[in-house]
Amino acid sequence: MTRRAVVKGVGHYLPERVVLNSEFEATLDTSDEWIRSRSGIERRHFAAEGETTSALATHAARNALADAGIEADSIDAIILATSTADMTFPSAATMVQAALGMTRGFAFDVQAVCAGFVYALANANAMIASGQADRVLVIGAETFSRIMDWTDRSTCVLFGDGAGALVLEATEGAGTSDDRGILATDLNSDGRYRDLLYVDGGVATQNTGFLRMQGNQVFRHAVEKLAKTAETALERAGLTNADVDWIVPHQANIRIIQGTAKKMGVPMDRVVVTVQDHGNTSAASIPLALSVAKGRGQIKPGDLLVTEAIGGGLAWGAVVLRW
Template structure:
């Protein structure tokens, strides 16, 4: 790249999403764990969530979301030269779920890999794809966030089992001279690992913990405190990096984990909740699937329109946190 070359933008030209057919309400959960609809709604804002069916995988949901995003973009799978999936619940240890989805789409030959940044996975993946497009290494990229988190839920822990759902969302990025992604920010601090983690892994072993270790360990109050603090700082960093002010943001599209965290971020931006996309009530926390699911809902519902500025942000286990400020 020669000195003075102006980098192209990575612009979203299509969105898509996929949710399992099975809907589980708070009333349904009352029958299997000691909880109430009121307890769940007042603390999280969640009313219902979707659960993957037996045999339905993260890759299945990612594939459907990708198909819908490609259709919306008017792009053939063979035109895609990069696929990145943000997920913490891949189909297999290897190959990556991105490789599996690539083959099903018929996009064989392009770069394809997964990113595990927990709930920040999609925004991390979007940031990576943005760098590929702006550097000229990619012209059309498919970025997906997909999860089947309910596969690791411990049904004896009411504080966590009510929080999660399954789903996937996707976007197609294209190199463009028109404004697209202005800036992305990615941060992490492994010092907070003990507050939110799953103890299972290849190196540490699969069966050396109760319930085979397939469970989410979370200290909710502590996670809440750190999430609000770090997202507050992240918002400021993102705006400063893009040279924009709070009132220039048309929509906040946050990670859908907890309504109170979402409200705290909106308050930091001096934004009315009328300008915040909220899907946590219907989807619960779908981890890396939550931001692209919310984005696709916002686009297809007609709320988000071309030319508007969107702030995407997420926070997840690691801890990780990330943002993207873009023009749709």
């Protein structure tokens, strides 16, 4: 028998404010058509003043716990993927822990930018497989609207705020690819490309800074690296692209999503797409998409999913799981 990390619940949360592409036309040399044609994005959500990343994460966590039918105090660990934590420290995860009234276990943040949720899932899976935890709450949450340069039309129109969460629980499996739960992971990074996507602030500069991106270069790396990491994870699970029921990609850009699916030979009707409604929510985008897809009735028990993401670092990876 093999310990598997099985999804028991999923949930998400989006701030109330919806920002349409047309809102940017008043301050930028851009248009709804320009944004849609280059990214596939139609709208996104922005956090309200005083609405923090940990607050978004807490809402998503509560929804995931309710979906799983369990109480917060039965969770052993919280892993929160974010690049926009409320403070330098303590971690946003400990703030969620307190907000949930969770008085046991441990909590910490993972920072791998847009690949953060994949990294967090891999960490949660390792803890469950090793017996260090039986139930892990894995969250992706971001308030990227707080690190945007509103004069840079190439970046500020692409990002949004939101949060998504999964409850993972240890379950005994047969040790085959037919098991439910996480079947394989693949993580990668290459710091030589850090200047392609970064924030020009931090402790060294004593200011928050703004997001900077060489979009064309990121696109060039994204399709090849995403397809390869997904296929590597599938191979580790003893599966192939043909076995995939759903690709649930990082929702950065519709052209990247389409290019990756094409490279993998998976038709777009087997790809979960939410980028049009949320924009790029970085580490929140995969759990957001999972929650929305479950709500739509797309993802069903027993379906084989591949999640993949790439972000600043560059950092990228994939997770294969059976729902």
